Amino acid sequence: MDRITIKDIASRAGVSVTTVSLVLNGKEHRIAQETKKKIIHIANELDYRPNQLAIGLITKRTNTIGLILPDISNSFFGELAKGAERKAAENNFNIILCNTNDTPVKDYEYLNVLLDRGVDGIILVPSGRGRDDTIPKCFTLLEQCQKPFVLADRIKVGDKYSGVTLDQEEGGYIATDYLINNGHRKIGCVTGPLGMLNAYLRYQGYRKAIETAGIVHRPKWVREGSYHIEDGVELSKELFQEGVSAIFACNDMMAYGVYQSAVRSGIKVPDQLSIVGFDDIIFSQFSEVPLTTIHQPAYQMGETAVEKLLALIMNKEEKNEKIIFKPELIIRSSVKDVTSER
Amino acid sequence: MDRITIKDIASRAGVSVTTVSLVLNGKEHRIAQETKKKIIHIANELDYRPNQLAIGLITKRTNTIGLILPDISNSFFGELAKGAERKAAENNFNIILCNTNDTPVKDYEYLNVLLDRGVDGIILVPSGRGRDDTIPKCFTLLEQCQKPFVLADRIKVGDKYSGVTLDQEEGGYIATDYLINNGHRKIGCVTGPLGMLNAYLRYQGYRKAIETAGIVHRPKWVREGSYHIEDGVELSKELFQEGVSAIFACNDMMAYGVYQSAVRSGIKVPDQLSIVGFDDIIFSQFSEVPLTTIHQPAYQMGETAVEKLLALIMNKEEKNEKIIFKPELIIRSSVKDVTSER
């Protein structure tokens, strides 16, 4: 089935394609009402829908956004993508999904492919693996081609790019501060891989809260994990040895590992051990002992990233800026107030 | 920054655009080695990358696939999308992501938009809400435009379309059969919304297993939920009253609700109550009592859907067929063998 083109309409209406294009785009007010009506009527009748490739080729606008992220099956990025897609659709934009598996070379390849496809802008969650210069190369490319882009989630606050993220350090801070306010002094921390910026910042927040409270920061209370549940299980054992009364786990999966480890060691949560997590994954509210944790507004971050990107696309003078979401402490049942016990 | 075009290369090489196009696409073997080399050299030097819109316009091939699904933040669809994206990327295809929120009119709108963008094919997980004729309209449109498409997950086995799904009924069957083989006779079932095909089929599988074992199917042992954890909590209470020794919950969230309800009622799992779920969400392996459940290979289903779609795109004679994955029973710790107790 060949699609209806502007030419078909023109010949049926006995006018030129110019005229058809003009009225269908509402561009010329000087066109005779009769001609207008006739064209519009025919277009409706034939169910005409313009070929977006042709329009894109000529207008240099495709109403298309590239979304590059590490793992769409991760619920955080899933939510983010959902928010981004919704906001894009609302504005008649489509999303091209690019999943990198945290492989920097893929970031670069996808960037090129998106450019080849004439996307109007790009949302990028840079890959976190690999220590080479691939990601910097991505930024160079992005600057060279002048294509608007917005970074998401993994952002260096110091750089000059537009971005949307959560204040990770603040998250680590309020999580830890909450434990301190509940009377805890010996607070362990199971971090994410410290080579990754966000993991590092969460840990920095922990440290800041500890030191602000006048507690000595003890390296032996801090263990580096890699965000997996097993890290929570294993590393918490060492922390139990140190006699901590509370643990801040830098993501919910590890928090859950800590919890399991405690249960197996006969340590009651929260009576003998308090736990705070980070992420607020769906399960945290339903777990045996509902987890007190830091909530990340992933959906809104996705929406906001697209909003910002659209602003950059529509109005190139829009200044580059960072939009930093505030983390929210979700208080559930995994922390005990021990102030009276001291 | 204007992009390099074939024209730029032609003028630098002192040849026509025809020649450039020919050598860059490896189409003409009769072209002088020298000319070839020169053109390729210049193209590399200038980092030439062809404009895909132009190519798409002329070749009627965009190397683009539309993926329409209800909710990308749902981990099942997230996995499916990941598999689809990977297989697509492997074959130099990109994915346009369309999230419908289970709203049929969006299926239809997105379908049109994808067609406007000249996608080469579409993967569709039809929306399950709404009882109007919007989804049938989608199929009509799809047939009219002759665009290859593959349905995923939500499929009527009887129709003539290509599709990838899991054998839902078989899943319900083996889940229930496992309980029966472990000596259970009074087996409750908390179903999903029975208006949805897959929920209905899972329940049918339960029923079939029950009846095959010569157990009378009792409607009062069956309760209809809507896949939410609360349904598991509430509906299981009624089943406890009926004195069931086991419950098949038609998804893991409800299975978890059943578990929580049991714990609160002082019923031990699996000692006093056995539970089997469906989905194998990430959490099921980590929960207090690791859940025995039915695994759905979502990632592979996504991959397979794209494979099948690509086959349809490359070779239109490819026949329409259904690819039905077998469910896998993942045995963990939520079922007790009570054969000896009877």
Next chain:
DNA sequence: CTGAAAGCGCTTACAG
């Protein structure tokens, strides 16, 4: 061995 020309489906000065 190579190029002029037509064309994909549109938009947009420009002319009348």
Next chain:
DNA sequence: CTGAAAGCGCTTACAG
């Protein structure tokens, strides 16, 4: 008020 023409960046008969 309307149309012929050029052009977006390519590909592909066709001609020589």
